[in-house]
Amino acid sequence: MTERSRSETGPAHKTLETGMALLIGVFGLIVIFGSLKAGINWGAEGPRAGFFPFYVGTAIVGASAINLWHARRDDDGRLFAEWGQLRQVMSVVVPTAIYVGSMPFIGLYVASMVFIAWFMRWLGGYRWLTVAAVAIGMPVVTYLVFERWFLVPLPKGPLEEWLGL
Amino acid sequence: MEELANLFHGFAVALQPYNIMLMVIGITLGVIIGVLPGLGGANGVAILLPLTFSMPPTSAIIMLSCIYWGALFGGAITSILFNIPGEPWSVATTFDGYPMAQQGRPGEALTAAFTSSFVGALFAVIMITLVAPLVAGFALRFGPAEKFAVYFLAFCSFVGLSKEPPFKTIAAMMMGFALAAVGLDSITGQLRLTFGVTELLNGFDFLIAVIGLFGIGEILLTMEEGLAFRGGNASINLRVVLQTWRELPAYWVTSLRSCLIGCWMGVTPAGATPASFMSYGIAKRLARRGNNFGKGEIEGVIAPETAAHAAGTSALLPMLSLGVPGSPTAAVLLGGLLIWGLQPGPMLFVEQKEFVWGLIASMYLGNLAGLIVVLTCVPIFAAILRVPFGIIAPLILVLCAIGAYSVHNSTFDVMLMLVFGVLGYLLKKCNYPLAPLVLAIVLGDKAEEAFRQSLLGSQGSLGVFFSNGLVGTIMALGLVALFWSAIQEGYSRLRTAMA
Numbered sequence: 001m002t003e004r005s006r007s008e009t010g011p012a013h014k015t016l017e018t019g020m021a022l023l024i025g026v027f028g029l030i031v032i033f034g035s036l037k038a039g040i041n042w043g044a045e046g047p048r049a050g051f052f053p054f055y056v057g058t059a060i061v062g063a064s065a066i067n068l069w070h071a072r073r074d075d076d077g078r079l080f081a082e083w084g085q086l087r088q089v090m091s092v093v094v095p096t097a098i099y100v101g102s103m104p105f106i107g108l109y110v111a112s113m114v115f116i117a118w119f120m121r122w123l124g125g126y127r128w129l130t131v132a133a134v135a136i137g138m139p140v141v142t143y144l145v146f147e148r149w150f151l152v153p154l155p156k157g158p159l160e161e162w163l164g165l
Numbered sequence: 166m167e168e169l170a171n172l173f174h175g176f177a178v179a180l181q182p183y184n185i186m187l188m189v190i191g192i193t194l195g196v197i198i199g200v201l202p203g204l205g206g207a208n209g210v211a212i213l214l215p216l217t218f219s220m221p222p223t224s225a226i227i228m229l230s231c232i233y234w235g236a237l238f239g240g241a242i243t244s245i246l247f248n249i250p251g252e253p254w255s256v257a258t259t260f261d262g263y264p265m266a267q268q269g270r271p272g273e274a275l276t277a278a279f280t281s282s283f284v285g286a287l288f289a290v291i292m293i294t295l296v297a298p299l300v301a302g303f304a305l306r307f308g309p310a311e312k313f314a315v316y317f318l319a320f321c322s323f324v325g326l327s328k329e330p331p332f333k334t335i336a337a338m339m340m341g342f343a344l345a346a347v348g349l350d351s352i353t354g355q356l357r358l359t360f361g362v363t364e365l366l367n368g369f370d371f372l373i374a375v376i377g378l379f380g381i382g383e384i385l386l387t388m389e390e391g392l393a394f395r396g397g398n399a400s401i402n403l404r405v406v407l408q409t410w411r412e413l414p415a416y417w418v419t420s421l422r423s424c425l426i427g428c429w430m431g432v433t434p435a436g437a438t439p440a441s442f443m444s445y446g447i448a449k450r451l452a453r454r455g456n457n458f459g460k461g462e463i464e465g466v467i468a469p470e471t472a473a474h475a476a477g478t479s480a481l482l483p484m485l486s487l488g489v490p491g492s493p494t495a496a497v498l499l500g501g502l503l504i505w506g507l508q509p510g511p512m513l514f515v516e517q518k519e520f521v522w523g524l525i526a527s528m529y530l531g532n533l534a535g536l537i538v539v540l541t542c543v544p545i546f547a548a549i550l551r552v553p554f555g556i557i558a559p560l561i562l563v564l565c566a567i568g569a570y571s572v573h574n575s576t577f578d579v580m581l582m583l584v585f586g587v588l589g590y591l592l593k594k595c596n597y598p599l600a601p602l603v604l605a606i607v608l609g610d611k612a613e614e615a616f617r618q619s620l621l622g623s624q625g626s627l628g629v630f631f632s633n634g635l636v637g638t639i640m641a642l643g644l645v646a647l648f649w650s651a652i653q654e655g656y657s658r659l660r661t662a663m664a
Contacts, residue, residue: 016591016594016595017595020591020592020595020597021336024336024340027340027343028339028343031343031346031358034357034358034360035357035358037357038350038355038356038357038358039355042625043353045352045353046352046617046620046621047617047620047621047625048353048355049350049352049353049355049356049357050357051617052342052346052613052616052617053342053343053346053357053358056339056342056343056346057339057343059335059339060336060339060340060343063332063333063335063336063339064336066332067330067332067333067336070330070332080594081389081594085389085390086389088388088389089385089388089389089590091388092384092385092388092558092562093385093583093587096381096562096583096586097583099562099566100566100576100579100580100582100583101580103566103570103576103579104576108566108567108570112563112566115559115562115563116559116560116563119555119558119559119562120555120556120559123555123558124553124555124556125555126555126556134556134560138560138563142563142567146216146567146571150216150219151219152215152216152218152571153574154567154570154571155570155576
């Protein structure tokens with residue numbers, strides 16, 4: 001983990017560090033802008049709604065400026081991560097995004113089945129039998145624990161409607 | 166003596182069969198959460214919080230706090246057997262615990278770790294029993310200025326005590342305050358920072374942030390490292406336990422010191438992780454066999470485990486008595502109080518005696534139950550860890566999604582969780598601390614309310630925060646904590662200049 005060969009490449013830590021400071025700084029500016037819209041001075045009932053967030057936003061921008069300065073100054077040539085590692089991370093983020101995005105339409109149960117099956121088959125390389133057992137077993141257990149035992153409703157789609165659950 | 170009567174009443178509450186059942190369920194779930202990477206104490210409790218909405222508050226907090234104790238115990242198992250810290254606070258336990266396991270002494274290391282955890286927790290609970298009512302009684306006299314001063318001190322301690330760069334801590338913390346401010350302003354009833362997005366009317370729920378930042382973020386970090394588990398077998402038998410217990414009293418000085426470090430770091434919101442490192446470092450310097458640390462010294466397991474558990478437990482002291490949680494998990498529990506309709510803070514000790522003392526009594530019992538559960542079931546928990554990550558990871562992601570959804574029955578929250586997850590991954594990689602961010606989301610509204618009410622009383626003059634001895638002292642302590650690293654640097658420069 002600590003020993004890296006020279007041939008491995010990836011984005012520099014400095015770049016990401018800079019980007020992060022800028023991103024947080026922009027967030028701070030948005031907060032300041034929103035606070036100004038809400039009013040930062042004193043009204044009839046005392047400090048108005050934007051009063052406190054305005055100073056919070058100012059602190060974010062100030063701290064980010066210093067972090068940005070540090071990020072530009074310190075360059076230890078470290079990598080943020082190797083491309084291969086980032087590919088691993090993206091191979092989780094992208095399917096999770098699809099999983100989360102499809103949930104309002106097909107419901108949590110079906111989405112979870114597909115997601116678990118995809119993950120186990122393509123990233124884990126398991127046999128279909130194992131994949132099917134976990135991918136179907138987990139949502140069924142979830143249904144029993146959440147909907148039946150604790151009476152917490154979870155989002156359902158057309159399949160559950162057809163099954164009359 | 167009234168406290169003693171209250172405590173016995175609390176034991177009567179905690180010993181009801183239903184509550185004992187929840188206690189054991191909580192401990193077991195907690196250990197599993199502690200063992201699995203990607204599921205920590207804070208987001209484990211956050212995911213399960215919706216399940217408790219229909220329970221009586223006392224039973225609910227007993228179960229959730231037991232999950233927390235379980236997670237504290239569980240982190241040690243993976244550290245010792247697999248050299249993989251299940252939780253950040255058990256990193257220091259790997260230094261000597263894993264070498265011990267490799268030398269064929271895993272049972273001894275595990276027994277020492279669990280017993281030390283128990284001792285640390287017991288010490289902290291006794292402290293809570295004795296000190297919390299006093300602090301709460303004292304805090305009852307607090308006005309808005311004093312309240313704000315306490316928040317100020319808590320947040321400044323983060324800046325001064327955390328190992329991350331101070332300006333990154335400030336940036337992370339202020340982001341938390343900003344996120345807390347989104348939505349309806351509780352004082353004027355005006356909308357702010359929503360930019361016309363209706364989903365943001367109610368602001369950001371910190372439970373979603375916790376599940377995303379700690380749960381999803383942790384999974385992404387684990388994916389990057391491509392974890393493969395290799396580890397020895399775990400077996401504890403009674404003979405090893407008894408033999409280790411006979412050895413332990415010899416290390417009472419280390420234990421006591423670690424308890425004190427843990428309690429101090431837990432009450433000030435530095436938390437369990439720095440406490441365990443600090444305790445390990447000091448033990449290494451002071452122990453007679455300090456040079457052997459890192460090669461499998463039992464004292465090197467006792468020190469961090471005692472401190473981590475003492476810190477984790479005492480983090481509930483400020484949460485109960487002041488309404489200021491000392492750790493992210495304590496913050497989630499505080500969020501739970503609000504959801505169950507209880508107002509955290511000193512009034513709890515007056516209005517909700519049964520709840521407070523039931524919880525405190527359950528801390529004694531829960532940690533005892535935890536010790537028994539982990540000592541007897543280590544092989545089972547170790548076997549869980551052999552389930553490959555390819556199966557565990559999607560299940561944890563689905564659990565996180567379920568947890569995020571059931572907070573408000575909203576699929577928007579699930580998407581938000583993923584955004585927080587990616588953000589958590591990036592922040593962690595760039596060395597921004599996540600704990601102050603979460604605490605700021607939880608406490609943002611209350612801190613702001615106290616701030617604005619104080620200013621209202623003083624017609625806008627900041628002098629109100631130094632208007633009497635009490636509030637002035639707390640504020641001054643906060644300022645010292647805020648500039649602590651600068652003060653330290655200045656002091657060492659002065660010394661080199663003098664020399």
